[in-house]
Amino acid sequence: MSFFKSVGKLLTSAAKVVIEKNEEMHKNYNQNRKKLARYSNEALIRAAKTGSTNSERMTARQLLKERLGEKQATQVKQARETNKRNKFQVNLPENTTAFRKGDSTKVKTTIILSAPGQEEEKAGRPAAGQTGKNLQSVIETMHAKDPIAFPSPNLDDYPITNAVETVRYMSKTGDTEGTDEEVCDTNNINRIKKELGDSQNILALGEKAQLAASQSGFDGKVLKANHPSMVALNRKYKSDKATPSERSKDRIKQWSETITD
Numbered sequence: 377m378s379f380f381k382s383v384g385k386l387l388t389s390a391a392k393v394v395i396e397k398n399e400e401m402h403k404n405y406n407q408n409r410k411k412l413a414r415y416s417n418e419a420l421i422r423a424a425k426t427g428s429t430n431s432e433r434m435t436a437r438q439l440l441k442e443r444l445g446e447k448q449a450t451q452v453k454q455a456r457e458t459n460k461r462n463k464f465q466v467n468l469p470e471n472t473t474a475f476r477k478g479d480s481t482k483v484k485t486t487i488i489l490s491a492p493g494q495e496e497e498k499a500g501r502p503a504a505g506q507t508g509k510n511l512q513s514v515i516e517t518m519h520a521k522d523p524i525a526f527p528s529p530n531l532d533d534y535p536i537t538n539a540v541e542t543v544r545y546m547s548k549t550g551d552t553e554g555t556d557e558e559v560c561d562t563n564n565i566n567r568i569k570k571e572l573g574d575s576q577n578i579l580a581l582g583e584k585a586q587l588a589a590s591q592s593g594f595d596g597k598v599l600k601a602n603h604p605s606m607v608a609l610n611r612k613y614k615s616d617k618a619t620p621s622e623r624s625k626d627r628i629k630q631w632s633e634t635i636t637d
Contacts, residue, residue: 408435411524415576416595417443422574428482428527468573474541475571476502480533485525485577487511487536488568488585490553490603491544502536510604511536513625517632518579525577525597537571539584540564553584560591568592579635601635604628 408431412423415436420443423436468477473492487503495505503511512531519529528534540554541564558564569592572578576596580589582603589598602608606624615626 404429404431405435408432408524409439411597412436412439414597415439419576419595423576426484426574427576428484428524432524468535469567469571471501472541473497473500473543474502474538476532476536478533478535479530480528483528483533483535484575485534485579486572486575487534488578488580488588489536489538490582490584491538491540491542493543493552494545494548497543497545502538503531506606507604510606510609510624510628513628514604514632517629518635521632525599535571535573535575537568539568539582539588541567553582556584556587559584559587564588565591597637599635599637601631604631 408429412420412432412435415423417440420436420440424433424440427433427436469475471477473496478486489502489507492502493505493507495507496502498504508531515526515531515534516529518526539559542554542558543549544552544554546552565588568588572592572594575594578589578594578596578598580586580598580600585603586598586600589600609624609627609631613627613630615623615630617623617626
């Protein structure tokens, strides 16, 4: 093969790589734009600064420029930079039975459950016991489906809170969740707002969690589904997998397909 033919092949291969990379970037841009178009200006500003990927941050900045104009968008950015210690470094509350901060600052999706139960009381953290195991499988599934909103496959990276913070289980309180009045109580909603911090998404699991999300005035994306308790999953979803573990994962996968926004 002549020198010129070798160079020609090399250039063709390089051009193909560039084209494929540009196509992937364009695809990511369109996906991010579709998601971020629903955000308020305030939420877009947060995404422009703290988005989980560079593509998400760039898309948010572009949308801000389109909405506000180049000059105003630049002024907003400069103002946010000046006050970033107060605006972006959110001081979340300490971990409790009902709330956990999450281990990764890159994760901007908070999970809301109904109420801490007996297992949470023993563990001193939310989503303990079987609920935690189910949620770990849920997060793995959602990470595969939507890596932008769910950038980590590890449950411990995600902030978790509850619609009410008091421990509830039958042998102790005679119920397993708070009343609507307790969820909507001003002090409780203020607690939830504080625990949401700078989240851009909520995964609200169960009616009480969804009520808490709606009452909080959250302006990002809210994903909704039933609470993934094993009893409910076993009752609602059938599986012909070989082992109990495989059947559980299969049911959780079926459940994940019901998540809506």
